[in-house]
Amino acid sequence: MSDGPLLRVEDLRVDFTTEEGVLHAVDGVSFGLDRGERLAVVGESGSGKSVTAMTLMGLTRSPNASISGRAHLGDTELISAGDEDLRRVRGKEIAMIFQDPMSSLNPVYRVGDQIIEQIRAHRDVAEEEARERTIELLDAVGIPSPAERARAYPHEFSGGMRQRAMIAMALSLEPEVLIADEPTTALDVTIQAQIIDLLQDLNRQFGLSIILITHDLGVVAEIAERVLVMYGGRVVEEGSLEQIFYDPQHPYTWGLLGSLTRLDRDRPERLSQIPGIPPSLISPPQGCHFRPRCPHEFEKCPEVPPLESRSGEPGQCDRCWLDPEEKRRRRMVDGRIGLAAAEEAAAG
Amino acid sequence: MEAGPGGGLGPWQLTLRRLRRNKVAIAFGILFLLLVGACLAAPLWAEHVAHTTAEENHLSDTIVIDGKTTNVVDFLGTPIGPTWQGEFFLGADGNGRDIMVRLLYGGRNSLLIGITAAIGTILMGMILGLLAGYFRGWVDGVISRLLDVLWAFPVILLGVALGTALALGGLKIGPLTIQGDSLGIPILIIAVVYIPYLARPVRGQVLGLREKEFVEAARAQGMGSGRIIFREVLPNVTSTMVVFFPLLVANAVLLESALSFLGAGVQPPNPSWGTMIDEGVDRIVSAPHLAIVPGVMLVLTVLSLNIFGEGVRDALDPRSKVRIDH
Amino acid sequence: MARFIVRRTVSMVFVMFAVSILVFLIFNVLPNGDPAVRMAGKVPTETQVEAIRQEWGFEEPLPVQYWTTMKKLFTGDMQSYFTQLSVTEEIWKGLPRTFALAIGAAILWMVAAIALGLYSAVRAGGFSDRLLTVLSLIGISMPVFWIGALLSYYLGFKAGIFPNGGYVEFADNPTQWFWHLVLPWFALSILFIGFYSRVLRSDVMETMNEDFVRTARAKGLSERRVLLKHVLRNSMIPIVTLWGLDFGFVIGGGAILTETVFNLQGVGQYAAESIGQLDQPPIMAVTMFGAFFIVLFNGIVDIVYAALDPRIRLEGGAKA
Numbered sequence: 005m006s007d008g009p010l011l012r013v014e015d016l017r018v019d020f021t022t023e024e025g026v027l028h029a030v031d032g033v034s035f036g037l038d039r040g041e042r043l044a045v046v047g048e049s050g051s052g053k054s055v056t057a058m059t060l061m062g063l064t065r066s067p068n069a070s071i072s073g074r075a076h077l078g079d080t081e082l083i084s085a086g087d088e089d090l091r092r093v094r095g096k097e098i099a100m101i102f103q104d105p106m107s108s109l110n111p112v113y114r115v116g117d118q119i120i121e122q123i124r125a126h127r128d129v130a131e132e133e134a135r136e137r138t139i140e141l142l143d144a145v146g147i148p149s150p151a152e153r154a155r156a157y158p159h160e161f162s163g164g165m166r167q168r169a170m171i172a173m174a175l176s177l178e179p180e181v182l183i184a185d186e187p188t189t190a191l192d193v194t195i196q197a198q199i200i201d202l203l204q205d206l207n208r209q210f211g212l213s214i215i216l217i218t219h220d221l222g223v224v225a226e227i228a229e230r231v232l233v234m235y236g237g238r239v240v241e242e243g244s245l246e247q248i249f250y251d252p253q254h255p256y257t258w259g260l261l262g263s264l265t266r267l268d269r270d271r272p273e274r275l276s277q278i279p280g281i282p283p284s285l286i287s288p289p290q291g292c293h294f295r296p297r298c299p300h301e302f303e304k305c306p307e308v309p310p311l312e313s314r315s316g317e318p319g320q321c322d323r324c325w326l327d328p329e330e331k332r333r334r335r336m337v338d339g340r341i342g343l344a345a346a347e348e349a350a351a352g
Numbered sequence: 353m354e355a356g357p358g359g360g361l362g363p364w365q366l367t368l369r370r371l372r373r374n375k376v377a378i379a380f381g382i383l384f385l386l387l388v389g390a391c392l393a394a395p396l397w398a399e400h401v402a403h404t405t406a407e408e409n410h411l412s413d414t415i416v417i418d419g420k421t422t423n424v425v426d427f428l429g430t431p432i433g434p435t436w437q438g439e440f441f442l443g444a445d446g447n448g449r450d451i452m453v454r455l456l457y458g459g460r461n462s463l464l465i466g467i468t469a470a471i472g473t474i475l476m477g478m479i480l481g482l483l484a485g486y487f488r489g490w491v492d493g494v495i496s497r498l499l500d501v502l503w504a505f506p507v508i509l510l511g512v513a514l515g516t517a518l519a520l521g522g523l524k525i526g527p528l529t530i531q532g533d534s535l536g537i538p539i540l541i542i543a544v545v546y547i548p549y550l551a552r553p554v555r556g557q558v559l560g561l562r563e564k565e566f567v568e569a570a571r572a573q574g575m576g577s578g579r580i581i582f583r584e585v586l587p588n589v590t591s592t593m594v595v596f597f598p599l600l601v602a603n604a605v606l607l608e609s610a611l612s613f614l615g616a617g618v619q620p621p622n623p624s625w626g627t628m629i630d631e632g633v634d635r636i637v638s639a640p641h642l643a644i645v646p647g648v649m650l651v652l653t654v655l656s657l658n659i660f661g662e663g664v665r666d667a668l669d670p671r672s673k674v675r676i677d678h
Numbered sequence: 679m680a681r682f683i684v685r686r687t688v689s690m691v692f693v694m695f696a697v698s699i700l701v702f703l704i705f706n707v708l709p710n711g712d713p714a715v716r717m718a719g720k721v722p723t724e725t726q727v728e729a730i731r732q733e734w735g736f737e738e739p740l741p742v743q744y745w746t747t748m749k750k751l752f753t754g755d756m757q758s759y760f761t762q763l764s765v766t767e768e769i770w771k772g773l774p775r776t777f778a779l780a781i782g783a784a785i786l787w788m789v790a791a792i793a794l795g796l797y798s799a800v801r802a803g804g805f806s807d808r809l810l811t812v813l814s815l816i817g818i819s820m821p822v823f824w825i826g827a828l829l830s831y832y833l834g835f836k837a838g839i840f841p842n843g844g845y846v847e848f849a850d851n852p853t854q855w856f857w858h859l860v861l862p863w864f865a866l867s868i869l870f871i872g873f874y875s876r877v878l879r880s881d882v883m884e885t886m887n888e889d890f891v892r893t894a895r896a897k898g899l900s901e902r903r904v905l906l907k908h909v910l911r912n913s914m915i916p917i918v919t920l921w922g923l924d925f926g927f928v929i930g931g932g933a934i935l936t937e938t939v940f941n942l943q944g945v946g947q948y949a950a951e952s953i954g955q956l957d958q959p960p961i962m963a964v965t966m967f968g969a970f971f972i973v974l975f976n977g978i979v980d981i982v983y984a985a986l987d988p989r990i991r992l993e994g995g996a997k998a
Contacts, residue, residue: 061896067803087901095898102896107889110908112915121907122897173897501696504969504976506927508934509949513701513965516953517709517716602819609821610935615954626821633827633939637835647824655819662815 009036010213011060011098011181016073016083018052018059025286029055031237033073034311037181040211042204044228046218046260050282052237053217057183059083061100062090077181096126099174103186105166109158116142116154119173126177141172145202164195171202175212182206183215188223200226221264225249230319233257236283236293239311243320253315253322255298255343258335262342278343292323299346300326300334370667377663384656387649391459398453401438406457406623410448415440424448430638434645443641445631451645458623459649465539465624466605472543473600474593477550482589484551485558486581496555503548508610514541515616533619538611542604550596554589561585591668598661602654609650625650682984690977697969702744705962706736717958718759726759751963760957768948769963775845775944778855779862779936780928787867787874788921794871795878796910802883810875817872822932826865826939833861843941862940866933870924874917881913888912915983922979926972 018030030052037043045053058064060075060082075082080093102108110118119141120134129137135154142150145168158166167187174182184203188196204227206212216227224231224245231248233241233256241254252258259278280297289295291306298305304325313321315328324331337344371377390397398405410424417435424444425431431444441452484495502510518537523530530536561567562585570580605625611617612626613633620627625646632643706713714731715722731737735746750756754766794814798807834842840861846854885891886909894908895901924932934946941947945964952960 063892063895091898091900093898095896100896102889102893104889108893110890110894110912112912121899125897125899125903170893497693497696500693501700504693504697504973505965506932506968506972508932509965509968512934512949512953513704513961514708516956516958516961517705519956522711523709606819606821610823613821613823614934614938614950629821629824629827633823636827636831640831643824643827643831647821647828650821650824651816651819655816658815658819 010039010041010078011037012074012076013056013060014074014076016056016059016075017071018055018064019070021068021070022286027285028237028288029285030059031288033234033237033239035232035239035242037213037215039180040207040213042207042214042216042227042229043232044216044218044224044230045232045234046221046224047234048219048282050236050285051234052285053234054185056234057100057185057215057217060183061094061098062087063100092126095122095174095179096177097179098181098183099177099179100183100185101167101170101174101187104190105163105170106158106190108170109166111158114155114157115161115169116156119154119169119176122173123176137176138172141176142169145169145172145175146198147172163191164198167191167195167199168202171199171206175206178210179212181213181215183217185217186219187216189218189220196223197226203227221260233260236288237285238293238323240294240324241322242311243317247317247320251315251317251320252335252341253320253328253331254294254324255300255335256294258341259297259343262337262340266340276342292325299344300330302326367667371663374663374667377660377666380656381660381663384653384660387459387653387656388463391456391463394453394456394460397456398450402441402450402453403439404450404453406449406454407621408449410444410450413448431642433639433641442645443639445628445642446635446639451628451642454623454628455625455646455649458625458628458646459653461535461618461622461624462605462608462626462650463653465535465542465608465618466601468539469542469546469604469608470597470600472539473546473550473604474597476543477547478554478589478593480547481551481554482558482581482585485555486562486577486585488559492555495551499548499551499555502545503552505545507545507607510545511541511607511611512614512616514544515611515614519616519619533622535618535622538608538617541611542607545607546600546603550593550600553592553596557589557592558585561588595661595665595668598657598664602657602661605650605654605657679984683981686977686980690973693973694970697973698748698966699744701962701966701969702747704965705958706743706747707740712736716956730759747962751966756959756963758952758957758959760952760955765960765963768960769945769967772943772945772948775942776929776933776937776946778848778859779866779933779942779944779946780925782859782863783866783870783928783936784921784925786863787870790867790871791874791878792910792914792917795875796882796905798875798879799882799886800905802879807879814872814876817868820868821935822865822869823935823939825868826862826936829861829865830940843939845942845944862936862942865939866928866936874920877920878913878917881916882909885909885913919979919983922975922982923972926975926979929968929971929975 013036014034016030016033017028020027020029033052033056035043045056047053055064059071060077062082062085064071065087071083073083077093077098080089080097082090082093082098085093109115113121116135116138119138120131123129123134123137124131127134138154139150142154147153147165147168153161153165153169158169161169171182171187182203187203188199191199200223203214203216207214214227216223218224228245230244231242232239233248233254235256241248241252241257243251243253248257249261252261256278262276263278278297283289283293283296291308292298292301295301295305302325307325309323309325311321311323314324315322315331326334334344335341394406404410413424414421415424415432415435416422417432417437422432424440425446425448431446431448432440433443435441435443440450442455443451445451445454480495480499484492484499505513515538518530518541519533522534523537523540530540567580567584570584575583608617608624609626609629612624613630615630618624618627628646629643629650632639632641632646636643709716712727713736714727714734717730717734718726734750735743738746754764756765757763758765758768794810798810801807830840830843834840841854841858844858846858848855891904891908894904899908932946933944934950936942937944937946938950949961949964952958952964
């Protein structure tokens, strides 16, 4: 392995100026991605996970956006990079695929041509060579009759095929990092599994580092090595897959796990969910953003909890003031990990 | 139009609030009203300031400007330009008539035609669009073919054709008789010509609304078609009409001026901005103010309507795509 | 594709038929009074009126009248009673001039509208964008004959930069042909430039928010390529249809006003002069052919649209 992480994000902040005020979409996010690592970023809508990813790609740059922080990819610093430098890195060293493959492909151009376009934008190759490479790529992602399909239009593909084509396109220049933003959300469950398998293969075969953004813990369990949990624009917990599922440190994570239904247990009387609504990013709660929905809130919470390792386990950190002892106790609800109801927490 | 259950503002109130914030649109809306007001006040100006009427010609009169006495129309036939005085404020035309007075009276005609025609278009277009969209089937078939045929004619050509055909003898359908030289003819022509521009979008909208749940629900409740159209569909279509109205008036006023310019609109001796521009263009070499004055007035009026109409559209739905094609 | 063309053509024929009926109704049935008197123009004589009545068959039942009228129109047997000239011949003479005006203006307005619309969209909210919006609004608020007259007067008559109206045959003197058309082209285009640049601006701004544009940027394509090959290409599709409609409109009758002001002696001016005299046959003929041309042109535009947007073409075809 190489020295130090492949991608290092430091204190990333993204603010958008809107009619109603300044929206703090990303509020001090830091993390690292090792070469060949599969990192999952989990959170609900509005947690800032997509904005973080798009900011790494430079896709959030606009007159009403204010971006600060650092993101080092190899030698390049992505946040302060000029537009031209960023453009050169985009698609070539760091690539991204999006949620809805139908609307993400230009409907009036053939799929093959769109891949060829990307190749030739970064490499000085003849069209024939690019076309051969395109067919190779389509084959590598499991699309049958790739030569024919390359000449087809996006609307002639099925959903799963389209996403495979998007992946082929993203990998056409052998990037080091692939960011997948909810790649399976718009697909059928069976197709979902195929796409996740494909990503696993690519990671194993080529050492492709993957950042997978999702709200689906099932997907996380399938593919992730490490997990970042985001809430209200911040990373609230970070750890390995086992740590997140078996030793979660943040009440929000407990809530996420608690709302999963398990096949090996009796059906609960009621599906548990995290009460309340996501925080306003324009005027968020003071201190910890999860306070209004957290039954374990206490006097220290109005002070912003820094992202630190409190449990003593390597590679695990969180943003919750509670002692590790307290956390271990409070997260057990009805014999499993979950978020207690307010009354139970007060009594306990 | 009351506040919703959550205490939020209803859609109309939101619209008004957004509109109020658009200072530019409001300013031009007011400008339009001022122009209308000025034209309505034509008789006042004529009597108290200019001391003449729209038809009176002063070919052989003289007037005093800056102490000098000049002919209103000199021996070459060239009328005086703007005097910026009470009489002949904006000068005289080839027949020695007071331009300012004619401008205001002409404005009354142009605006009357424009606004009435727009109302006519909205009424007819809305009814046709509602019927076609709601009942579909053969009703839609017939109406859509009709609209297609109307749509096939360029606006000016159709207006001109109708204008010339009806100018001499007027119109007589059953009990309805309109004289050839009355304002009713241009009003009717312009109203009819623009029907497809409104009926088609309305029809499209109704087709979509028809499938929506609240219409299903109303039908399940046993409401008759008439009531459904009136109570459920119509309010939703109203926003389309509200957006179209200022734009329609603007286009109607422009069309009237074009038709009158060609001679197929307002017939002499009635004044309108179009006829004035026509007369002005004839004499543009010797007396350019004859053409410039009514033109500027026309442009200001249409511009105010366009800007205000834009503002209404933005206020109603900041991302809507309503347009009037030519 | 072939099926689409056939369907479209059939529908075109139907509409043309309906148009001819409407024209017939407008001129012969709708108005009040004696059609023969109307046909004779402003100062009819008794013998003229009687001759007209015979020739056009106004005593016959309506369907026969319709047939007679159509026959006269399409066999070139129509004559203006005012000028004594054959209507069809006059139209033929004026056609090249009207086309020259319309095509030149159409190209000018399209190029200008795309350039301005794209520029405003990219610089949305900035000063130049707002300035262009204001200019566009003024442009669509001006009557074309008025601005034409003013341009002709100030730049033609007074400043002498441009000729004072009139038309020069291309064969006689290409440069002068061009020079005589510059002002008319410009006057006719202003309205359309104002309108189209704003439509394009809003279409472009909408397209820029589409997912596939985001993908194009994520691929690392240059901004210019993203704009031209992805944004513009997709925004153009609705514009092309509108352009087609308006071009047909200009040929079909919009040119009337410009030709009159600049004295180009095209079909439009021919119609305008006939209007002034309330001379029906030429107006009837111009209306009919104008509408026909539009129907034809719309059909062609639809077919081009289908060629441009593969989704439309493949509708009804098998999904792979």
